[in-house]
Amino acid sequence: MPGQFVSLYPKDGSRLLPRPISLCGIDRDKGELRLVYRVAGAGTKEFSGLRSKDAIDVLGPLGNGFPVEPGKKALLMGGGIGIPPMLELAKALHKANSAGSDKAAAGLIQTVLGYRDSGMFLREEFAPWGPVYWATEDGSAGTKGNVLDAVREHKLDAEVIYACGPAPMLRALKAYAAEKGIRCWISLEEKMACGVGACLACVCKSTEIDGHSQVHNKRICKDGPVFPADEIEL
Ligand SMILES: Cc1cc2nc3c(=O)[nH]c(=O)nc-3n(C[C@H](O)[C@H](O)[C@H](O)COP(=O)(O)OP(=O)(O)OC[C@H]3O[C@@H](n4cnc5c(N)ncnc54)[C@H](O)[C@@H]3O)c2cc1C
Numbered sequence: 001m002p003g004q005f006v007s008l009y010p011k012d013g014s015r016l017l018p019r020p021i022s023l024c025g026i027d028r029d030k031g032e033l034r035l036v037y038r039v040a041g042a043g044t045k046e047f048s049g050l051r052s053k054d055a056i057d058v059l060g061p062l063g064n065g066f067p068v069e070p071g072k073k074a075l076l077m078g079g080g081i082g083i084p085p086m087l088e089l090a091k092a093l094h095k096a097n098s099a100g101s102d103k104a105a106a107g108l109i110q111t112v113l114g115y116r117d118s119g120m121f122l123r124e125e126f127a128p129w130g131p132v133y134w135a136t137e138d139g140s141a142g143t144k145g146n147v148l149d150a151v152r153e154h155k156l157d158a159e160v161i162y163a164c165g166p167a168p169m170l171r172a173l174k175a176y177a178a179e180k181g182i183r184c185w186i187s188l189e190e191k192m193a194c195g196v197g198a199c200l201a202c203v204c205k206s207t208e209i210d211g212h213s214q215v216h217n218k219r220i221c222k223d224g225p226v227f228p229a230d231e232i233e234l
């Protein structure tokens with residue numbers, strides 16, 4: 001499912017914990033997953049040295065993924081390393097919307113991407129699924145600012161928002177969606193340890209009480225990473 005992730009295990013035994021990376025592409029016919037990641041530290045640096053046919057331990061797919069709601073005008077918002085999962089979501093939504101005809105899907109998927117600067121990875125790959133808008137923090141391309149600045153500049157509207165990105169971006173989107181009365185799904189990219197719901201390293205505060213532990217907590221790896229924005233305290 002778009003929005004799910006896999007946990008990748010570094011070979012170096014000094015780095016025991018797996019690194020979660022979202023599914024950027026799913027090819028069921030070929031049995032392939034595509035992962036797009038930024039080299040952030042030692043684990044991802046090790047992965048970046050892998051070559052074709054090298055083997056790596058992978059656990060997954062994990063997490064719940066985005067609910068694909070066809071027939072609704074959608075805004076897909078990705079910020080930084082939150083951009084890769086939105087690409088598979090765009091494809092899945094297009095497939096569900098079109099149900100055999102591209103005409104039915106026209107105009108339903110709008111994507112807004114937020115980058116630090118003009119190194120705009122994956123941007124062109126969103127174009128087949130609908131209009132794409134972008135913002136850069138340094139103003140070197142597109143709207144200067146963040147994804148919401150781009151939404152306002154282009155006067156975009158939607159019936160549903162799907163988003164993945166840093167916490168300040170998601171916090172702003174949650175407020176925006178509440179103000180406009182738009183249904184909003186957010187994917188949280190919190191630091192994780194076990195990745196399968198056992199260690200509680202990834203809990204976030206929720207508005208609902210968890211039936212098991214009776215506290216206002218959700219495990220991002222197991223209950224998420226995708227949540228309705230109004231269920232999560234950011
Ligand atoms: C569900 C999920 C999906 C993710 N999908 C992607 C993806 O598709 N592409 C991608 O590039 N990254 C993704 N990430 C972030 C990725 O997991 C981290 O960048 C990676 O684990 C860092 O490992 P490392 O050993 O290279 O760096 P570390 O040495 O562990 O950390 C290096 C730096 O990255 C920061 N960092 C570590 N974990 C995270 C995190 N979860 N989010 C943000 N910063 C972090 C650390 O604070 C530190 O500053 C995802 C994270 C989660 C939880």
Ligand code: FES
Pocket residue numbers: 191192193194195196197198199200201202203219220221222
């Ligand atoms: S990472 Fe262990 S419970 Fe989520």
